[in-house]
Amino acid sequence: MKKHSFMSNLSNRYGARPNLCANVWTRMSLGLIIIFSISVIYYSSAAEAAGPELGVTAQKAWETVLSKADSQTKLSLQRAYENVGNWTTQEQAWEQKTKTIHAANTKELEQLRVSIRQIDDAKIAGLIEKVKQTEARYESLFALYSSVNRQLDATKAIKNKEWSAAIRTQADTLKPVVQLARQDIRFKKKELGEARKRKSAEVKRLRTLLAGADPVKKQIQTGKKQASLSKERYSNALQQFKQSTKLGQSSRVLSSLNSLSAAAEKWAGSKQHIYTLEQKVSATYAKVRQELTKRPK
Structure with a gap:
């Protein structure tokens, strides 16, 4: 009975351990998602801002060239x-x-x-x-x-x-x-x-x-x-x-x-x-x- 009482008091004082881990993990996941989303938005904007203004057709042709180029050539491009x-x-x-x-x-x-x-x-x-x-x-x-x-x-x-x-x-x-x-x-x-x-x-x-x-x-x-x-x-x-x-x-x-x-x-x-x-x-x-x-x- 004393042992049960001790565990109950511990649970009441600090909360359920599995739930605490789940909350921490959830918060970390949300933080990573937000950071990733901001990064995607930032780099997407930077990509759109860089380079000459191209129409839809020319932009697709340019992206095709990039996709087919090797890593070194792609970097130079x-x-x-x-x-x-x-x-x-x-x-x-x-x-x-x-x-x-x-x-x-x-x-x-x-x-x-x-x-x-x-x-x-x-x-x-x-x-x-x-x-x-x-x-x-x-x-x-x-x-x-x-x-x-x-x-x-x-x-x-x-x-x-x-x-x-x-x-x-x-x-x-x-x-x-x-x-x-x-x-x-x-x-x-x-x-x-x-x-x-x-x-x-x-x-x-x-x-x-x-x-x-x-x-x-x-x-x-x-x-x-x-x-x-x-x-x-x-x-x-x-x-x-x-x-x-x-x-x-x-x-x-x-x-x-x-x-x-x-x-x-x-x-x-x-x-x-x-x-x-x-x-x-x-x-x-x-x-x-x-x-x-x-x-x-």
Whole structure:
């Protein structure tokens, strides 16, 4: 009875041993299944991502070539195939990065042109207003001085010495005041003219800096033509690869894959070159923006 009681207590305390083993085994099995499933999904995705884009027929032909090749040749084929995929992935990445930076450069160029065109506009507008206000302030003085001079001419005609002397005295009194007024207006206009000259010189200088990107833009156009040719070569090489898979000779398929990989590398390189040139354009615009920023407000 004691022995039975001891076993019962042991069972109650730790549970049934066979059931515990079964639970552990079940959990381990589920874990292995999950890991295996994730691995299958991962490697399937990686296989789909690698290599050039193929249609259903070409993909089947490629898989047939792989299945018939020996292990060493199969490994070489897969590596070459993945190289093509890596280069085409890079080409797409450079293409997207180039589009982004080109859009930014285009927007920045528009803003820089506006900013350059508007240099010192507020200052010049203020000087124009000063000239107008100064001229308006002296308008009545000039009108009075003109009227006195007309009266002086009239007194000469009638030969009235007393009237002529009185008018002349008035004219002589107004003359230095009028001269100072005219000098004030000339000074304001000179100040305006110098501001306009400075603006013109600064606009010319900054536009010259901005035009420093023009030779690079021409290189970009040339680069785009080269990229287009590289794309055409890649397309031709891809067709040759598809044709070689139909023939089923692994050596020819490997050769065509290597040619396709070289074409893809050239294509990706041409896109990277265009991106590098766009960076140079961006750097030029940044210099112009810096020049505008450091100008006195």
